[in-house]
Amino acid sequence: MTLLEVKDLSVVYQTRKGFITALNNISFELNRGNTLGLVGESGCGKSTLGMALMRLLPGNASIIKGNLFFENQDLLKLTDDEIRQIRWKKISMIFQAAMNALNPVHRVADQIMEAITTHNSSLLRESAIKQTEKLFDLVNIPKRRMTEYPHQYSGGMKQRAVIAMALACRPSLIIADEPTTALDVILQSQILESIKLFQKKLNLAILFISHDIAVVADICHDICVMYAGELIEYGAKEKVLGAPVHPYTKTLISSYLTLIRDLRPLKPVQDSTTSHISNPDLCCFLNYCPNSEKICRNQKPVWVELAPDHRVFCLLANKIYNG
Amino acid sequence: MVTNTSDSMAGALDMLPKKRQKISAFNEKWLIFKENFIGRAGLILLSLFALMALLSFIPPLIDPMYHPMTGVDPKISCSVGPSIHHWLGTDFIGRDILSQLLAGAKIAFMVGISSAFISIVLGTSIGMIAGYFGRYIDAILMRLADIIMVMPTLLVVLIFSSLFGQLNIWTIVLVIALFRWPGVSRVIRAQTLTLKQRPFIEAAKLAGASPIRIILRHIMPNVLPLSLLYMTFRVSSAIIIEAALAFLGFGDPSSVSWGMMLQWVWKTGHMFQAPYWLLPPGICISLITLSFYMVGRAMDEVLDPRLRKEDD
Amino acid sequence: MELRKYLFRRLIEITIIFFVIMTILFLLFRLAPGDPVSRMVDPSMTPEDARHLISQLGLDQPLYQQYIIYLRNFFSGDFGVSFHYGTSVMGIIWDRLPNTAILFTTSIILSAFVGIFLGKIASWHKDKKIDTWLTLGALICHTLFLPWLALIMIWFFAYKIGWFPLNGILSPEIWIQTDACFFSKLIDVLHHLILPLATLFLIHFGSYLLIMRSSMLDTLKEDYITTARAKGLKEKIIRNHHAAPNAALPVVTSIALSLAFSINGGALTETVFSWPGIGRELVFAVSNNDYPLAQASFLLIAAVVLLSNFLVDILYAYLDPRIRY
Numbered sequence: 001m002t003l004l005e006v007k008d009l010s011v012v013y014q015t016r017k018g019f020i021t022a023l024n025n026i027s028f029e030l031n032r033g034n035t036l037g038l039v040g041e042s043g044c045g046k047s048t049l050g051m052a053l054m055r056l057l058p059g060n061a062s063i064i065k066g067n068l069f070f071e072n073q074d075l076l077k078l079t080d081d082e083i084r085q086i087r088w089k090k091i092s093m094i095f096q097a098a099m100n101a102l103n104p105v106h107r108v109a110d111q112i113m114e115a116i117t118t119h120n121s122s123l124l125r126e127s128a129i130k131q132t133e134k135l136f137d138l139v140n141i142p143k144r145r146m147t148e149y150p151h152q153y154s155g156g157m158k159q160r161a162v163i164a165m166a167l168a169c170r171p172s173l174i175i176a177d178e179p180t181t182a183l184d185v186i187l188q189s190q191i192l193e194s195i196k197l198f199q200k201k202l203n204l205a206i207l208f209i210s211h212d213i214a215v216v217a218d219i220c221h222d223i224c225v226m227y228a229g230e231l232i233e234y235g236a237k238e239k240v241l242g243a244p245v246h247p248y249t250k251t252l253i254s255s256y257l258t259l260i261r262d263l264r265p266l267k268p269v270q271d272s273t274t275s276h277i278s279n280p281d282l283c284c285f286l287n288y289c290p291n292s293e294k295i296c297r298n299q300k301p302v303w304v305e306l307a308p309d310h311r312v313f314c315l316l317a318n319k320i321y322n323g
Numbered sequence: 324m325v326t327n328t329s330d331s332m333a334g335a336l337d338m339l340p341k342k343r344q345k346i347s348a349f350n351e352k353w354l355i356f357k358e359n360f361i362g363r364a365g366l367i368l369l370s371l372f373a374l375m376a377l378l379s380f381i382p383p384l385i386d387p388m389y390h391p392m393t394g395v396d397p398k399i400s401c402s403v404g405p406s407i408h409h410w411l412g413t414d415f416i417g418r419d420i421l422s423q424l425l426a427g428a429k430i431a432f433m434v435g436i437s438s439a440f441i442s443i444v445l446g447t448s449i450g451m452i453a454g455y456f457g458r459y460i461d462a463i464l465m466r467l468a469d470i471i472m473v474m475p476t477l478l479v480v481l482i483f484s485s486l487f488g489q490l491n492i493w494t495i496v497l498v499i500a501l502f503r504w505p506g507v508s509r510v511i512r513a514q515t516l517t518l519k520q521r522p523f524i525e526a527a528k529l530a531g532a533s534p535i536r537i538i539l540r541h542i543m544p545n546v547l548p549l550s551l552l553y554m555t556f557r558v559s560s561a562i563i564i565e566a567a568l569a570f571l572g573f574g575d576p577s578s579v580s581w582g583m584m585l586q587w588v589w590k591t592g593h594m595f596q597a598p599y600w601l602l603p604p605g606i607c608i609s610l611i612t613l614s615f616y617m618v619g620r621a622m623d624e625v626l627d628p629r630l631r632k633e634d635d
Numbered sequence: 636m637e638l639r640k641y642l643f644r645r646l647i648e649i650t651i652i653f654f655v656i657m658t659i660l661f662l663l664f665r666l667a668p669g670d671p672v673s674r675m676v677d678p679s680m681t682p683e684d685a686r687h688l689i690s691q692l693g694l695d696q697p698l699y700q701q702y703i704i705y706l707r708n709f710f711s712g713d714f715g716v717s718f719h720y721g722t723s724v725m726g727i728i729w730d731r732l733p734n735t736a737i738l739f740t741t742s743i744i745l746s747a748f749v750g751i752f753l754g755k756i757a758s759w760h761k762d763k764k765i766d767t768w769l770t771l772g773a774l775i776c777h778t779l780f781l782p783w784l785a786l787i788m789i790w791f792f793a794y795k796i797g798w799f800p801l802n803g804i805l806s807p808e809i810w811i812q813t814d815a816c817f818f819s820k821l822i823d824v825l826h827h828l829i830l831p832l833a834t835l836f837l838i839h840f841g842s843y844l845l846i847m848r849s850s851m852l853d854t855l856k857e858d859y860i861t862t863a864r865a866k867g868l869k870e871k872i873i874r875n876h877h878a879a880p881n882a883a884l885p886v887v888t889s890i891a892l893s894l895a896f897s898i899n900g901g902a903l904t905e906t907v908f909s910w911p912g913i914g915r916e917l918v919f920a921v922s923n924n925d926y927p928l929a930q931a932s933f934l935l936i937a938a939v940v941l942l943s944n945f946l947v948d949i950l951y952a953y954l955d956p957r958i959r960y
Contacts, residue, residue: 087867100858477899605783613778
């Protein structure tokens with residue numbers, strides 16, 4: 001059952017130098033209980049996408065077209081008050097930098113309780129405290145630390161508190177924006193394990209944003225690969241990582257594999273922020289693509305469906321796929 | 324040998340675009356500054372005051388009676404309102420208020436800029452030294468800054484003038500400067516501390532550069548914009564302190580400043596009868612501090628990219 | 636526990652700073668060019684009294700002896716006799732202290748509250764009309780020349796409209812009335828207080844407004860504000876409950892740092908309004924070469940600044956849990 005459907009979403013930023021396209025025609029779906037990984041290098045628009053889903057884009061960004069269907073209603077058509085009801089109760093977030101995601105002047109438990117009481121104003125204080133205690137239990141933080149302030153927590157504990165907060169209202173979707181990037185490897189695997197556990201327990205859908213292919217491979221069912229604000233390959237994990245087709249996906253995976261297997265010379269991935277092409281209709285990877293052919297310079301790229309659960313945004317997809 | 328030369332060639336070639344980059348960065352900052360309404364208004368006001376200071380040399384040349392200090396209109400020996408001969412009127416012994424006002428602009432610039440310059444030089448060097456060397460040098464200098472910071476500068480100058488008798492304008496400038504550096508040095512110290520962590524300082528250290536060279540070549544260029552910013556604020560505060568001192572009757576009696584004009588208006592009991600005399604000096608002091616402050620704020624926005632409009 | 640340690644450390648620092656200032660003042664008064672005796676001994680004294688005082692202050696003894704006597708006198712609250720008034724300096728200062736305290740604390744607290752409140756509003760409406768006007772007004776108020784503003788206030792409100800008394804702290808007619816009740820005296824003092832208070836308020840609130848505004852704008856970019864938004868909180872709650880408490884911290888720091896500067900303004904205001912406080916007494920003492928009074932007033936003002944600094948430290952610790960725990 002489809003929980004979230006993003007259709008042709010485009011976002012631009014207004015800057016001193018004019019408009020910059022951050023997201024261009026992004027479309028994907030996410031089912032209940034599933035995890036969708038969003039991979040791409042820094043600056044490719046992953047975090048913008050996460051914020052757009054919550055309608056939390058900064059003031060100079062605007063959604064110029066597209067639809068966001070969540071539980072069959074278009075989030076973009078809701079009023080500010082209505083979207084506020086949805087935030088956290090239905091869609092919550094685990095932030096990139098847990099260190100800064102908690103307000104330093106309020107107690108951790110109070111911040112979690114605030115999320116609960118905001119969306120359930122009839123709830124008594126005692127039962128809100130009970131629920132918060134349960135959440136602390138769930139993420140393995142001792143109860144006596146509930147009354148402490150964020151600066152008294154260690155990094156891993158803060159991250160777990162942030163996860164507890166994300167789970168507070170039993171949302172159906174969690175957007176996890178690089179939840180483990182700032183942590184060391186051991187903590188990272190602990191956190192990932194617990195995220196997987198909660199997902200099973202609570203039947204959560206997770207949109208997992210990361211630049212780390214290993215993490216995404218570990219936790220996700222489906223994968224979207226993004227480059228320069230565009231979705232370029234989308235499908236089941238086994239397909240995208242096992243048999244990548246888009247030249248960019250291949251480069252991305254090979255540069256990751258060289259890190260663990262070495263030997264082959266490293267293929268550097270070009271910085272997408274400087275690769276804007278004169279004609280925005282053409283393939284965004286054109287300038288750096290090792291496989292590009294004449295057709296790429298003359299035609300718009302199209303979505304090619306190689307399998308029901310594997311789509312590639314490349315004119316040469318069939319050619320590459322077949323040989 | 325060959326590779327060496329080609330390396331140094333490459334290095335020299337590298338330098339060129341870098342320099343151009345620096346210039347274009349400066350240009351870009353200047354453009355942002357020019358776009359800034361507050362900064363533009365401040366600069367325009369400041370140039371008007373500079374014009375006043377330049378014009379101050381003219382009235383005494385026309386007629387000795389326009390000398391701001393000693394010139395007295397022989398026909399008038401009391402304060403009268405604006406007239407053809409005295410556009411802003413005269414003070415209690417018949418001196419021309421306009422020429423006093425123009426002379427006041429000169430004094431304000433002199434006091435403000437020289438005192439701010441000294442305190443900025445002091446504050447910047449002390450901040451860099453404290454930040455770079457750390458440990459007990461840092462502790463001593465910063466405790467010193469703490470002590471000076473809790474002393475109200477105006478009252479300190481008052482105490483000085485009671486002990487040393489009438490202070491002349493340069494002594495006042497110096498005392499103000501000596502008591503206004505701690506704020507700057509704290510900021511510069513903090514900046515130096517963050518710079519010290521940067522790799523290029525580490526690299527310079529490994530290359531065997533002496534501390535003085537590192538401070539002058541690598542740290543100073545990076546903190547200088549900040550010092551310049553603080554200088555505009557210090558100019559304001561120096562002008563205010565000098566004016567307040569003159570207002571209380573402890574100014575340099577050999578020169579006319581705006582604060583002194585206000586003191587005359589106040590002490591001779593003309594403040595209710597002579598608005599033409601009460602208003603101009605006060606407006607001038609307030610406006611010149613405002614314009615330096617506005618330039619400072621605009622610079623702040625240019626230097627601190629976080630405040631720029633685009634990342635709203 | 637941490638808090639107590641922190642405040643204790645600050646208290647020790649403040650005490651040390653005070654002693655250093657005291658020592659500097661001592662050295663200045665003894666070593667400045669001219670005869671130190673003339674600065675300590677009232678020129679109108681009889682030679683016999685003068686000799687007595689010189690030996691009492693140890694002015695005929697080496698410097699360190701004098702310093703010990705100076706410290707001893709300080710701790711016994713003996714600052715000598717004012718040349719001008721002919722009475723004990725300590726008595727004069729105790730008499731003036733409450734007046735200064737009233738004016739200073741009310742002006743700082745009032746301007747801090749209003750500045751923080753308006754700064755919050757300005758930041759919330761960034762680049763809109765209300766923000767532009769508030770910022771501009773704050774800039775102008777902040778840079779007004781204080782004595783001039785005070786004169787204008789007197790000229791307009793006391794002379795032209797006649798709403799408030801010209802200067803002083805009590806009207807003579809009430810002063811003379813021995814049977815005047817406490818309440819009418821209080822009303823009269825408040826009536827006199829309004830103009831100097833308004834002057835100081837106008838000068839101070841602007842800088843607090845500007846700091847609060849920019850601090851609030853910085854805070855609104857913090858991640859925890861995004862968290863609060865994502866949590867579906869109302870904007871009003873985000874602004875007042877999540878952003879403002881953090882944004883106010885730099886304002887509190889700047890209040891502490893600008894206390895010494897505010898005292899300058901306090902002294903000027905007291906002088907123009909003839910408000911019988913310590914700042915005015917210092918200006919008077921300096922004009923009249925009343926050295927013992929000048930020295931003691933300066934020392935007391937330094938103590939007031941340091942003590943208020945300490946109070947601000949306590950307030951800061953109360954507002955910021957990172958210091959409290």
